[in-house]
Amino acid sequence: MSLLAAAGAGADNAAMPKSSQTAVIDGEIVDLDLSAEMRTSFLEYAYSVIYSRALPDARDGLKPVQRRILFQMDRMGLRPDRPHVKCSRVVGDVMGKLHPHGDVAIYEALVRLAQPFTMRLPLVDGHGNFGSLDDGPAAARYTEARLAAPALALTADIDEDTVDFSPNYDYTLTEPEILPAAFPNLLVNGASGIAVGMATNMPPHNLIEVVGAARHLLEHPEASLEDLMAFVPGPDLPAGGMIVGLEGIREAYRTGRGKFLTRATAQIESIGPRRKGIVFTELPYMVGPEKVIARIKEAVTSKKLQGITDVNDLTDRKNGTRLVIGIKNGYNPEAVLAQLYRHTPLEDSFGINNVCLVEGQPRTLGLRELLEVFVRHRLTVVTRRTRFRLGKRRERAHLVDGLLIAILDIDEVIALIRSSEDAATARERLQQVFDLTEPQASYILELQLRRLTKFSVIELEKEREELAREIEALEAILADEVLLRRVVSRELAAVAEEFGTPRRTVLLEAPGAGAAGDQAPAGSQAAGPGATGPGASAAALSLTASASRDTPLTIPDGPCRVLLSTTGLVARLAGQDPVARTGGRQAHDALVSQVAATVRGRVGAVTDTGRLVLLEVVSTAEIPRLEGAASLAGGTPVRQLVDITPEERVVGLVPLGAPGQGPAAAPIVLATAAGVVKRVKPGDEPRNAQAWEVISLAEGDRVVHASTASDSDFLALISSDAQLLRFSAARVRPQGRGAGGMAGISLREGARVIAAGVVPEELVAEAVVVSVAGARGALPGTGGGSAKVTPLDRYPVKGRATGGVRTHRFLRGEDELVAAWVGVGPARAVGSGGQAVALPEPDERRDGSGAPLPGPLAGIG
Known part of the structure; x- marks a missing residue:
């Protein structure tokens, strides 16, 4: 009222012209002072808006229209176990x-109560189109509704004199002034509204957390705000997402006013061959995908956003929110994400203004005051x-x-009633003869004869004992405030157990907030420094931390080395020094290929079908160099970066000339299972193609090796029947893309090439041959077999298209190299x-037998 009084005083002080108007009152025309009439009407209007329309009550968290909707639906019997009815019927009953x-x-108020993206705990169960964040609901004649289960907790016990009732607008019915409210609905579902001279904007919270704080306040009435914030660390928004910056929330819990930032939850994923994308699975509170897409298009058009190729909204009811934003190659996804947060509603602010009605007066309350008002209300209701x-x-x-008195002398009672002239006389005589009260005598007169049995006496005695126990328990509750508070606490716990859900929103301290991890509230699910919530994984937190304004927008160019492992992982290392080895004692992966390139360049991925597919180096994951070694655990499956069929397999990487910089230095060399070898002419690449054939394969043949080879290098081919052929690469004339190659090794019937390699002339002394023998037809992974490691210089150089020399002597049970x-x-x-699987020490005998392996092999590199 002080605000309204101030508004009135402001009207007095305003320099309003002295004027008057006429009005008809009771058939007479009278003059009224215009300024006084405007002041009075404005105050009446303001009070009506504040008290009867815009602001929720702190006790049940409802505005009058919401309270009337829930009460009328309860009176209509629209409970969760009943069928839905048309919303038009509900609206009509409430309005009438x-x-x-x-x-x-x-209808708008009814729809809001049913929207799961607006309410943390919806109170109406809607059937039909109740709208979305981007579209409004269908008309009331098309939708149906009934009460949701949590709404029954708000209206429970309303007929047991728990709240006051007042006449409705035409004094023909009564309505509750407040609902009993078995949980703190104002904190759980929040509120928003604009009144005259004031507004309210309260975020939703988690039911379990709020109930925990209320129960703590019941048990410890002197609890501090910090104690309560240990249970309620921050809002819990229906759509999830992240809240960045908890200081504004703490200020709002202290004073009733504050501000925080909400962010969409993002993940950087591979969305296609050679393409990275940002996938948003949770959006800020009350922000829809269409609004985000529209703002992204505006920002791209105005050049505020760079590096975005497309935006796809894949949101549906089955999979939930999924907004996919494609990133151009060469752009840093973390930096693009930071731009999106800065220029679009993917990062939005929420201003907390906890204005609500307390005993009919608008007040701004902090967390402790809100809980105190609810606890007092609940104690009153239970009392x-x-x-x-x-x-x-x-x-x-x-x-x-x-x-029981009447049944003991039932014959006399019946005779007395039969001898009485009317019911009034019988009632008086019963009171006089048996010393009964008027209610007891009236009840006996209305008694049914079937109750006059011996069994009924037993039932009545049991009922009297049960009533005595209940009366004693109820009297104890009224006599002991501690017991009363325990009853309220148990009921709150039951509501939280029935309707509570895990936290959805991740809470993060603002960047540079200091020791945020020490400030994470107790009782929250800590997921990192200053973070709470089930979605706060380490990956999500590191992504959030990395999406800073200091991250360069484009990935800087520079020399690197691209690696391909035996299990199909691809990654890049800064610098062009070769990786000599991998792994160590820990789990690792062996390398199939490693080629020198640049970060903004490209390499070719050769598949076993004879195709070369372009691979943008910038799309591969960068991994750290570890003392000359490299662990590809952080690599990306090569299938996610190149466009190949499920049946195709990448057998090697080859360097390509950067666009506009000419061809690679050495020709690409290929070896096939049928013993064919081919060197491809450098620069024989189609323009603007993403994939092309580099060899024409015979039917049933496939590529087993791909690398590069200059004229001074040596080629080595190993067949399944344990033959090895080494010859000079100069003997293989470079051919065009469409050629089918030439004979490399002469194979016996049934044999095939299983491996090949290229060794520079100056490194032949350091090269080795690894051969693993096994049984033909054995299931993969069922046996270790025998392995042998032999220096390559033990094998003589032969002519191309010859049979080679034996490289492995089979033991009993072995018949081929696997x-x-x-x-x-x-x-x-x-x-x-x-x-790691240990290999035997090198054996100088080129045709010796192998040593048993401790387990089956998945790859050698």
């Missing part, structure tokens, strides 16, 4: 009986309910006592789980 305003306003139930139990016990590798050592072998 309780709320004399427009049907549009009533009144207990008194009501105690009165009912006492009335029933009084009637049972009279009934794996082989040739290259500059040391060689590394890995198992199916990435674990």
Whole structure:
């Protein structure tokens, strides 16, 4: 009222012209002072808007129209176990009986109570199109509704004198002034509204957390704000997302006013071959995908956003929110994400203004005050309910006592009634003869004859004992405030257990907030420094931290080395120094290929079908260099970066000339399972193509090796029947893309090439041959076999298209080579789980037998 009084004083002080107007009152025309009439009417209007329309009550968290909707639906019997009814019927009943305003306003309030993206705990179960964040609902004649289960907790016990009722607008019915409210609905579902001279804007919270704080306040009435914030660390928004900056929330919990930032939850994923994208799975509170897309288009058009190729809204009811934003190659996804947060509603601010009605007066309350108002209300409700139930139990016990007296002398009672002239006389005589009260005598007169049995006496005695126990318990609650608070606390716990859900919103301290981890509230689910919530994974937090304004927008160019592992992972290392080995004692992966390139350049991925597919180096994951070694655990599956069929397999990487910088230096060399070799002419690449054939394969043939080879290098081919052929690469004439190659090794019937390698002339002394023998037809992974490591210089140089020399002598049970590798050592072998598999010491005998392996191999590199 002080605000309204101030408004009136402001009207007095305003320099309003002295004027008057005429009005008709009771058939007479009278003059009224215009300034006084405007002041009075404005104050009446302001009070009506504040008290009857815009602001929620702090006790049940509802505005009058919301309270009337829930109460009327309860009176209509629209409970969760009943069928839905048309919303038009609900709106009509509410408007005709309780709320004399427009049907549009009533329906809008009904729709809001049913929207899961608006309410943290929806109170209406809607059936039909109740709208979305971007579209409005269907008309009331098309939608149906009934009460949701949590709404029953708000209206429970309303008929047990728990709240006061007042007449409706035409004094024909009564309506509750407040609902009993078994949980703190104002904090759980929040509120928003604009009144005259004031507004309210309260975020939703988690039911379990709020109930925990209320129960703590019940048990410890002197609890501090910090104690309560240990239970309620911050808002919990229906759509999830992230809240960045908790200081504004703490200020709002202290004073009732504050501000925080909400962010969409993002992940950087591979959305196609050679393409990265940002995928948003949770959006800020009350922000829809269409609004985000529209702002992104505006920002791209105005050049505020760069590096975005497209935006796709893949949101549906089955998979939830999924907004995919494509990133141009060469752009840093973390920097683009920071731009999106800065220029679009993907990062939005929420201003907390906890204005609500307390005893009819608008007040701004902090967290502790809001909980105190609810706790007082709930204590009052339970007290009144207990008194009501105690009165009912006492009335029933009084009637049972009279009934037992009558049954003991039932024959005399019947004779007395039969001899009476009318019911009034019988009632008086019963009171006089048996010393009964008027209610007891009236109840006996209305008694049914079937109750006059011996069994009924037993039932009545049991009922009297039960009533005595209930009366004693109810009297104890009224006599002991501690017991009363325990009853309220148990009921709150039951509501939280029935309707509570885990936290959805991640809470993050603002960047540079200091020791945020020390400030994370107790009782929250800490997921990192200053973060709470089930979605606060380490990846999400690191992504949030990295999406800073200091991150360069484009990925800087520079020399690097692109690596391909035996399990199909691809990654890049800064610098062009070769990686000599991988792994160590920990799980690792062996390398199939490593080529020198630049970050903004490209390499070719050659598949076993003879195709070369472009691979943008910038799309690969960058991994750290570890003392000359590299662990590809942070690599990306190559299938996610190149466009190949499920049946295709990448066998190697080859360098390509950067666009506009000419061809690569050495020709690409290929070896096939049928013993064919080919060197491809440098620069023989189609323009603007993403993939092309580099060899024409015969039917049934496939590529087993791809690399580069200059004229001074040596080629080595290993067949399944343990033959190895080494010859000079100069003997293979470079051919065009469409050529089919030439004979490399002469194979026996049934044999095939299983491995090949290229070794520079100056490194032949360091090269080794690894051969693994096994049984033909054995299931993969069922046996280790025997392995042998031999220096390559033990094998003589032969002519191309010859049969080679034997490289492995089979033991009993072995009839073919199941794996082989040739290259500059040391060689590394890995198992199916990435674990290192020890290879035997080098054997100088080129045709010796192998040593047993401790387990099956998945790859050699």
